[in-house]
Amino acid sequence: MTKRLLVIMTALCLLLSCFPLAASAAAGDSVEIKLTIGSPTVTINGTASKIQPPVKENGTTLVPLSIITKAFGAKLKLEKNKIITLTYNSTIVVLTIGSNDVKVNGTVTKLSTAPKIVNSVTLVPVRVIAQAFGATVVPSGNLITITGKVAGEAAATNSGGLSGIDTDAGKTKVGDSYYGWSMNYPTDLSLSYQSDNGNWSVWSDGSGDPSVIVSVSDVEETLTKQELRDHIQTYFDDNELVMEKKTISVGGVSYEKMVTKSRDGWFFEYRGTQKDSRIYTVMSGAKAATRDALNKYQDLLDSFALSFNKSDRTLKDVTKVVDGLITIHDEDYGLEVKLPVQWLRDTESPTPLFFNADEGLIDFAIKSVQNNETAGQWRAAERAKLEKEFASDYIRNFEESTITLKNGQAQVLKYEFSWNKTKWITEYDVFLIAGDHKYHISFYSLKEDGSKGKGLFDTIVNSLVIDTKYVDGNFSEMDDEDLAGQVIKKSSKKYGYSIELPATWTAEDKDFEQDSVFYYTDYGYFQLTVADNVTASSYVNWYKDYVSADKDMKALDAKVTQSTTTMINGNLITRVDTVLNEAAKPYSDSMYLFEKNNRLYIVQFTAPQAYDTVAYQALNTQVLQSLTFN
Structure with a gap:
């Protein structure tokens, strides 16, 4: 299994320690939590669950963070694997693992004991957080009772849209409606990572290492048994030893099964099968002395099915595809955009860049506004550069227009260019000025049908949302030195x-x-x-x-x-x-x-x-x- 999987989202798993809620709580509902220092049992509105036992240090009671986020519906964001931001209605609490500083709505105070990690579970000071949420904390010996209300916009998710899988009361299965698969509900794991389009989903335990993975790959032909095994081996590290290789049948579906061991002590099981134009690979992994450690995932892997029943209310849909589109966030650039599911993000590009080899490409650049420049002036200057750069018979059909985006009105320059006078590429350049910065969005359409290219451009660009306040607050002057003529x-x-x-x-x-x-x-x-x-x-x-x-x-x-x-x-x-x-x-x-x-x-x-x-x-x-x- 590729090494990058072994380090994915460790901190998320630490934060999202597993315990079930008794029922789905609505905004404004009352919450009563009873827990005891040193005891692994917590009751939430009368329903008992198992947790990492709370501890008391320097007079401060530390409880699992998941109690706060899940019971009160607080939103959770993690930065740099240690900075925790909790949002409850209009209250924002910021803590840092290992730090005694806590910030409540911008005001910093000192804690006698810092948040810490115990047995892969994040423990936080309960009183300062509960009181910030307007709750009351009543101690009686080692028993602590916390009463409050669920947030007005209850959410047990982090900023990346991932959640502890155990937060969904009444759900017994998970799956993806777009890719058409489902399996039993992994009650002791958390959904810790998904690729942009959801074709790669990772469930992890509290250690942060991947435990179960579902991967879906598109193919154009029917693979032989050996070709399917070759596909499975693309997930291997170089140092994995094959310990088992055979064909199995589960639920009437034939799988190619491979069990491996890596030189650094990991055992992996892979199961791969093909349905129509998709290959489904289900994987499990455990670091242990023997392969018996994989046995605990057998029932889960055996439950994997090549179907998704939308009418099954016990089935949680983890798909990231809505109406054929995926939503991608680039927090570094304050950018949100919806793209067709087949599009990919260029993870090597320093600026946001997305593409599909058959359909086109879109990139995004930020510069600072100079000398009260208007978007119309910017567009005119860029057109003049293009007309100078290209030979006249390799560029044609300039069109200028105005478009209204969610961040304001922008100027558009559309034209066609070619490298060989045979195949023509349509480019749309969007010029937006908002706040202290200007935004250049370039969309290259490879579609020969101009109307389809225009439709794709409209879909993508009209979905674009830029956090201009974030950009203005974090980006300063972004203009390159004018080196022309030097x-x-x-x-x-x-x-x-x-x-x-x-x-x-x-x-x-x-x-x-x-x-x-x-x-x-x-x-x-x-x-x-x-x-x-x-x-x-x-x-x-x-x-x-x-x-x-x-x-x-x-x-x-x-x-x-x-x-x-x-x-x-x-x-x-x-x-x-x-x-x-x-x-x-x-x-x-x-x-x-x-x-x-x-x-x-x-x-x-x-x-x-x-x-x-x-x-x-x-x-x-x-x-x-x-x-x-x-």
Whole structure:
């Protein structure tokens, strides 16, 4: 089982320790809690449950946090695995595990005993929290009685939308209505993690390690038995030993079953089956001395079914898909957006970026407002850049409009661009100014049917909600330095040259004392290479043979279109032009060869043909003319 699963959401499991509520409490209902220091029994409105025993330290009684959140309907948020924020109506209580500071509606006071974790359960001072919620705490020896009312908007969930599975009175099964599966209610586990679209769900015990996992994968063909086993093995770590591998039948469904052991002491059981175009994999894991530790999950795994009965009121639906859409939150950017279920989040991107390989992509950027700029002025400037960047026959059909979003009115620039004049991509750029910042949303539609692309754009963008107060409070100036027109002079002592490059270019290999440097330009790529004791004519001959014979160049349909000589700054140079007519994105490549001091200097510019504009050629000429030799 992949190592990332073994560390998912540990703190959530610590917070959401398991005990059942007697019944679903409504907002405003009275709550009476009776518990005893040192006793594992608590009664809530007369119904007894088992808990981690409360303790008394330095005169302060510490009780399981879950009693507070579940009985009073307090909302829970966890940050940095230790900062706990409880919200009860208009009251906000902030505690930190291991800290004696408590903040109630912004006012900080000191606790005699800090919140702590005992046997994987978070214990908190009961009196300060209960009194903040307007409840009364009455001690009688070791017996403590707490009375109060359920919050006006009762919720036993954390900010990520996950909850202890045991909070749902009357529920005996869980499942996902979109993916069509169900299983028995894991009463001793908590739903600790779900992927954005819910195709990966993790239930954990109090230790924070994954105990049971359900994964759903889409496939286009029917898998053989061996292919299904190969699929299961994609979940393995490199150090897992296969201890059992066979076909089993449970409830009339055939599964491929594999049991493994990792070198670090974990046992795992995997069961995989296919129904129509989906593979369902159910997994359990336990760190133990023997595989017998997996036995406690057998009944749960045996109950897994490839169905979801929407009329079954005992079945809890954990789906994240509503009307074919998923809701994604990016708290770092104060962003909420609804996307089709097949879309994915780019977790490697530093800014919010979501995509579907067949449908398109949407990204999101923040900058600060400058000089009382309007959204209309911003849009006009961006259009001018595009018209300069693209060759005229690679961009078309500009349309300007206004759209009303949940955060205000925005300007929209729609246009089509192409890399090959055959397949056209529709882009919608949305320009919103709200508060101290401006927001650029770019939507790229790959749908050939323009109306479907427009419908997808409307669905996604109209769902967009930005917490502009959060952005203004946490982001300051976000404008990049205007480097347009600026150049940076680079020199090489070893190879005896200097050259001026645009400051907007990004270096990949930038050590000019090496024989090659490489930059990403505004349009494509730039490379400067130095070779000793090589002539321009011999290099050109070698290059032509390479282009005509190399299989990779053939795959790109590469052709040398011209080889000429000319003078630049008094230096005789050879220019070789090549086109790479690869169907999806044709490129043009120009090499300039300088012979100097028994060395050959090769300056190379490569860019998509869509960017081969007058401005691009002028910039290349400017760089070439800046090249001087010692």
